[in-house]
Amino acid sequence: MAQRITDPHGRLPRQDGGRDSERRGEGLPALPSRESRHRPLFEPLQVGPVRLRNRIIKTAAESCFTDASGEVTPELLNFYEAIAAGGVGLLIVESPTIDHPLSMANGHGFRIDDDRYLPGLSRLAAVIQQHGCPAFIQLHHAGPWHLKEFFGLDPLSVSATPEPELPHFAPAREITVEEIEGLVSKFTDAALRAQRAGFDGVEINAAASHLLGVFLSRAWNGRNDHYGGESLENRSRIVTEIIRGIKARCGADFPITLIVNGLEAGRPGSMTLNESRGIAALLAEAGADAIQVRFHCHGNLAALWPEQLLYPEPIDELPAQADWSRGGAGAYLPIAEAIKRAVDIPVIGVGRLDPTIGAQALLQGQIDLVGMTRRLIADPELPNKLLAAQDEDIAPCTACLGCLDDAAMFRPIRCRINGHLGADRKQVFLPAPRSEHVVVVGSGPSGMEAARMAALKGHRVTLVSRDRKLGGLMRIAAMVKGQEVEELEAIITYYRRQLAALGVTIRLGRRMTPQRVAELEPDQLILATGGVPTAPDLPGLNDCHKVVRSGELMEAARRALGFVGPETLRSLSHWWMPIGKRVVILGGAIAGCELAEFLVRRGRDVKLLHSGDLTTLGDGLTELMKRSLLPWLARRGVEVLVGARCDAISDEGLSVTTAEGESRLLAADSFVTALPLEPDTSLLDHYRGAAPVVKAVGDCVEPGLILDAVHSAAGVFAERGE
């Protein structure tokens, strides 16, 4: 029978690989037969001389667990150790700085451009390898993606680019031949340092529009020396020189993986599949040991995350060569497959891959290795859970890209389902000194996470909620958003299963009262009762018959969702909703914008009123969603009044003063309030003293996103080592 993983310490026993790459990955545990569909994932594979215990690769991704010192931090070690311990076959660490400051995208990150960083880098390699996982490290030069605002220096590119790829990039200057030669040395120096630090290999990022990527692409490479032009040999020269340089200095058996754009779009001269196949063959001939293939859309950063290219409707540049049949999951596999036919080294696929799609792709020979980032951030234990036939216990990545938003703001990444990134998991999951009775009130994300954490710490847990189903506002959000991109219901399914497995007593459809609290005799009472909807303080609001308050809508949805699922209610809403044909939404943050999309899709004429400025329009949406949803709303005829002040409301209409000082009367059939929730700690005061410890978490303390709610609850037992 498969061993059950109930917490991060209940992991499968795994082999001790030591520091010897040849030995790592041996002693693979048998895969339960029920999970044979994932069997291809657990076939070992050789990358150069390094043997991987399975085919799942953590691809490089900036985590921002760094500080201004340029040193490897304890949080960075914890972050990567958790992933290595989770059983991944190969871990590729994110890029350190190889040439300060121009190689960096921004002013943040750890460094590999000097020997003084060797001790920290060695610790990093060792914490990964001690779990039997080989450690590679990505080397890259940001090139045109270097942000000038940090050091005041012009970014470098293959050719001068007076018109940068994105508005916030500065024009780049052309790199000289001398600088190219220097750069090749910087890459080889960094690789040698990585090797001295104990890394098993390096990855060279020649993708996106980073410096090496723009050499490869005709879209940017306008040189007419031997690093440019139509010839693939010339355009690949800088990369092949780096590969050969590293092999010369680190030894032919020091493995190098490459990342390339298998296909590009968005600019004249974008890379074709024929070109990338030719380039891949040249890189393999130069000594590359494996190659990772992506799609890049110039001017659209979302291309790394294929599902994002479909939201809210598919972009014009969607490549026909990709496979869009699974909502973006594994979309780029056919591109990787085309490259695989051109080379005889392992090919790594990436882009919303999951274990099932990955295993199928391996079986069909489309790729050799399954690259993942977000699913391993969400649950570093994913490989071990697959091995233990516990795939239903894998914490789902629901593609919210909250992690990316943190990285884009240079903040340590957080995940909406994993509240412990960068934390010392041994401490976090240390059993409580004494098992107590913890009563959690509320079944939204913070309530469910608090209950899960309490149970993992060894407490006896009771979760009470007035709702008839678990999920709280997430069920309403799932109804509004749909499942196409974010898969919110997967979070609820996950928690339902975890709470049941952990023995949490769940009492739904019950309001908490002082008498009930007294009956339950909790040692700890955790209130996760949510924030309160608000309406604007607007003359006439209470008398206008056309006002639909968000609180009323939520209550109606909550009641309906007690009987039907979010998807069913979403379908029914195409037929009927308590909202008229012409709608004005009051509130332009995430709730207002997503409601606008929902209503437009149901044939409503929508106006969106946002009292703040442009920078706060869509607050709470990820940057990528803002970039796609706001223009979509405009294209679908939604008038957005930014900086508008509401003066009064009546059945005749809403009087507003626009940002330009113009008075307007907006007539509508429904005026829907969609302001952010406000905190509500009244219950905290009410129940103070009802248990030795009373705490509040989530929206009732500080309304925010699911990610904020989960984090607030994940930390609730950290304070007293409880």
Ligand SMILES: Cc1cc2nc3c(=O)[nH]c(=O)nc-3n(C[C@H](O)[C@H](O)[C@H](O)COP(=O)(O)O)c2cc1C
């Ligand atoms: C927060 C975040 C940061 C990333 N940073 C990098 C990076 O520094 N270098 C890189 O090559 N890819 C980076 N990526 C891309 C990932 O390696 C990967 O290609 C992408 O997330 C798609 O895989 P997934 O769907 O499994 O997450 C990043 C991804 C995320 C989510």
Ligand code: SF4
């Ligand atoms: S923050 Fe969102 S996208 Fe990122 S790993 Fe977590 S669930 Fe996935």
